[in-house]
Amino acid sequence: NDQVLYKAEERVGQRVISEETARKVTILLRAVTKVGTAKISMRNIEQQVAIKTGTSNGPNDLLMVGFTPEYSIGIRFGYDQPMAIDLPVYMKKVTGVGKLQVSGGWTVGPSMRRIIDRIYEKRPKAEFLPEVEMGLEDLLANYTGRK
Numbered sequence: 616n617d618q619v620l621y622k623a624e625e626r627v628g629q630r631v632i633s634e635e636t637a638r639k640v641t642i643l644l645r646a647v648t649k650v651g652t653a654k655i656s657m658r659n660i661e662q663q664v665a666i667k668t669g670t671s672n673g674p675n676d677l678l679m680v681g682f683t684p685e686y687s688i689g690i691r692f693g694y695d696q697p698m699a700i701d702l703p704v705y706m707k708k709v710t711g712v713g714k715l716q717v718s719g720g721w722t723v724g725p726s727m728r729r730i731i732d733r734i735y736e737k738r739p740k741a742e743f744l745p746e747v748e749m750g751l752e753d754l755l756a757n758y759t760g761r762k
Contacts, residue, residue, distance in 0.1 A: 617737065641665050641743060642750040644682075649751070650758055653679070656724025662735040663743050666727070668719035674700055679723040681731070684741040688730060690723050 632640075644665035648657040653666040662683055669678035676693040677700060692700060700717050735741075742748070 638744070638747055638750065641747050642754055645743065645747065645751045646754050646758070649755055652718065652720035653681075653724055653727075654720075656720060656728050660728065660731065662731055662740050663748075664731055665743075668723070670716070670718045672697060674717045677717065677719040677722045679719050679727045681727055683731065683735075684743050686734060688727060690727055690730075692719075692723055 644667055645663070647653045647666045647668065648660070648664055651666075652668040657664060657666065664681050664683050666679060666681040669676070669680075671678075675697045676691060678689070678691045680687070680689040682688070700722065702717050703722055
């Protein structure tokens with residue numbers, strides 16, 4: 616409802632990776648939304664976002680961590696005691712297949728998408744640095760063989 620619930624104190628910390636490495640990682644995580652495991656859940660998203668998906672333990676844990684130039688969000692679906700997560704009904708409907716590998720991109724992705732869309736529903740879209748978006752274009756061109 617456009618109400619800040621918590622705001623952390625500004626901290627000045629020590630840089631742990633170089634700006635160049637951070638830019639390259641951001642480019643790779645932006646690509647996850649275009650040609651990777653988050654491309655379906657983030658299709659046509661208006662806000663620029665970088666995503667890392669994760670599925671582990673058969674799948675007992677499903678994860679998606681993402682960030683915009685302003686916010687970082689992490690979502691985990693799973694159980695305290697190891698237990699496989701069932702294929703969501705919507706995945707069966709969308710694919711027409713009843714036995715697919717449950718994944719972070721498919722399962723957690725729609726929740727992440729709704730959160731990001733809601734955050735930027737009434738606020739201006741934030742953009743990554745031009746160098747990131749140019750690097751993404753180059754990466755995608757190489758990936759698709761257009762270069």
